[in-house]
Structure formats: C-alpha cells, structure tokens
Amino acid sequence: MSTQNSLLQATDLRVNYGSFEVIKGVSLSVKPGESLAIIGPNGAGKTTLFKALTGEVGCRSGKVIFAGKDVTDMPAHVRTIEGMGRTFQVSRVFLEMTALENVVIALETRCRNRGERTGAWWSAAPSAKIIAEATALLDQLGIASLRSETAANLSHGDKKRLELTLALALEPKILMLDEPTAGMAPADRMQIVDVIRQIRKDKGLSLVMTEHDMDVIFSLSESVMVMNYGEVIAAGSVEEVRNNPTVREVYLGKDMYHAAG
Numbered sequence: 001m002s003t004q005n006s007l008l009q010a011t012d013l014r015v016n017y018g019s020f021e022v023i024k025g026v027s028l029s030v031k032p033g034e035s036l037a038i039i040g041p042n043g044a045g046k047t048t049l050f051k052a053l054t055g056e057v058g059c060r061s062g063k064v065i066f067a068g069k070d071v072t073d074m075p076a077h078v079r080t081i082e083g084m085g086r087t088f089q090v091s092r093v094f095l096e097m098t099a100l101e102n103v104v105i106a107l108e109t110r111c112r113n114r115g116e117r118t119g120a121w122w123s124a125a126p127s128a129k130i131i132a133e134a135t136a137l138l139d140q141l142g143i144a145s146l147r148s149e150t151a152a153n154l155s156h157g158d159k160k161r162l163e164l165t166l167a168l169a170l171e172p173k174i175l176m177l178d179e180p181t182a183g184m185a186p187a188d189r190m191q192i193v194d195v196i197r198q199i200r201k202d203k204g205l206s207l208v209m210t211e212h213d214m215d216v217i218f219s220l221s222e223s224v225m226v227m228n229y230g231e232v233i234a235a236g237s238v239e240e241v242r243n244n245p246t247v248r249e250v251y252l253g254k255d256m257y258h259a260a261g
C-alpha cells in the first residue's frame with residue numbers, strides 16, 4: 001500500500017469492543033480526489049472502521065495519517081477541524097432550529113475554526129454573507145425551499161440532505177459517509193448521488209463511504225474494499241472486486257449487484 005500521495009491512510013488498525021476484536025488489522029489508503037466504497041455483510045465492521053478513522057472509537061493499535069498528520073490520538077472534533085468531514089448523525093442536527101439556522105451554525109463553526117469573524121462585533125446575528133452562503137448550500141442540496149422549516153419537521157430524506165449540507169459547510173478535504181442513502185426512496189437516493197458527484201467534480205473532494213446500494217457505489221466510487229468479520233477480504237476496482245471468487249463466496253453465490261449490504 002503506497003504511503004505517498006495519500007490523503008488518508010490507515011495502517012493495521014485494530015479495534016476491540018471488550019474482548020471482541022471487531023477490526024482485525026485493516027489498512028487502507030485514499031488519494032486526494034479518490035473515492036473509496038467500503039462494503040461487506042452486516043456486522044462486518046464497516047461502521048466501526050469508520051468510527052476508528054473519524055476518531056469516534058479508539059484503536060487498540062495501528063495508525064491513521066490524514067493530510068500528512070498523525071491523527072491516531074486526535075479526538076473526532078479535532079479531525080473535523082483538520083478537514084475530515086462526516087455527516088452528522090440526525091441527533092446532531094439541532095432539531096428545534098430551522099434548516100437555515102443549522103447551516104448558519106455550521107458555517108460560523110468553520111469561520112471560528114479558522115479564526116475568522118462571522119458577524120459584526122456588536123451583533124450576535126449572522127452576517128448577510130453567512131446567510132447567503134447558507135442559502136446557496138441548501139440550494140445546492142435541493143432543500144432551499146425548506147430553509148425556514150424546523151429540522152424536526154423534515155422528512156427522513158430531507159434530514160439526510162441537511163446532514164450532508166452541514167458536513168459540506170465545513171469545507172472538508174475528505175467526506176466520510178456511512179450509508180448516506182440508508183432508508184431513502186430510490187428517487188431521493190439518486191438525487192443525493194448526483195449532488196455528491198457534482199461536488200466531487202467541482203471541488204476534487206475525496207470520499208470514503210459505506211453503502212448497500214450498488215448503483216450508488218457504481219455512480220460514486222472507483223475503488224471498493226470488501227470487509228468480512230473485521231478483515232479486508234478484497235480491494236480493487238469495482239469490476240475486480242465483483243469478479244473476485246472470495247467476495248462471491250461471502251455473498252453466497254448471489255449476484256453482488258443485488259446482494260451487497
């Protein structure tokens with residue numbers, strides 16, 4: 001695995017829940033602009049690996065290097081400041097606030113992280129510039145018309161879109177998405193895919209995601225890594241992985257296209 005030109009690199013990560021070893025020595029590397037999908041059966045350890053990469057769970061051993069820094073011992077919020085973007089869980093959206101207010105808070109957080117001022121010193125109100133940027137972001141995600149809606153009242157799909165808006169508001173170097181389209185209707189799913197694809201094209205954003213839907217993976221990722229029982233059993237291009245006999249066995253001979261997850 002090349003250590004050069006990596007934006008995100010994990011080496012021999014091991015994570016335990018008590019005495020249960022959930023991640024058993026996983027290594028991966030993502031180059032700037034690259035998109036990696038992590039797939040595997042339920043319980044394979046995808047979410048736990050994600051949390052180890054983002055800093056939400058600690059590793060028993062191994063190393064995570066991000067943007068040239070060893071972030072292994074950095075907590076999640078510091079990794080976010082370093083440019084590791086992830087979707088906020090639904091619970092982290094301020095449900096009693098409007099969609100616009102949520103995005104404004106994320107933008108103000110970004111400005112504060114960079115030591116920039118967000119509004120006039122005599123006023124607690126956000127600047128017109130911040131409000132315009134928040135509105136533009138909501139528009140990009142197709143939810144500008146819902147800007148005054150309380151987050152709690154948004155549909156599941158629109159909440160997912162708001163979470164993505166909040167992650168993008170921080171202008172990350174990499175976007176980490178754990179099942180970004182889970183529970184969405186197919187039409188909503190493809191709209192999210194289009195948005196992410198456009199943003200990747202515009203900003204050269206790197207992406208790491210787990211996803212059940214193979215259409216989404218085909219649309220968004222060049223590389224795929226397959227996990228099973230906490231280990232990487234295959235990695236390569238989408239086509240390579242699809243034709244890999246071990247992967248086929250894990251999916252019990254089913255067509256992976258219809259059985260991933």
Ligand SMILES: Nc1ncnc2c1ncn2[C@@H]1O[C@H](COP(=O)(O)OP(=O)(O)O)[C@@H](O)[C@H]1O
Nearest residue numbers: 017020022040041042043044045046047048049
């Ligand atoms: N907080 C936890 N405490 C104990 N075991 C957990 C915890 N979270 C997940 N696990 C277990 O770790 C394994 C991997 O889970 P997870 O990472 O969620 O897999 P995936 O995302 O691939 O479905 C599963 O066996 C799951 O039951």
Ligand SMILES: [Mg+2]
Nearest residue numbers: 046047048210
């Ligand atoms: Mg999971």
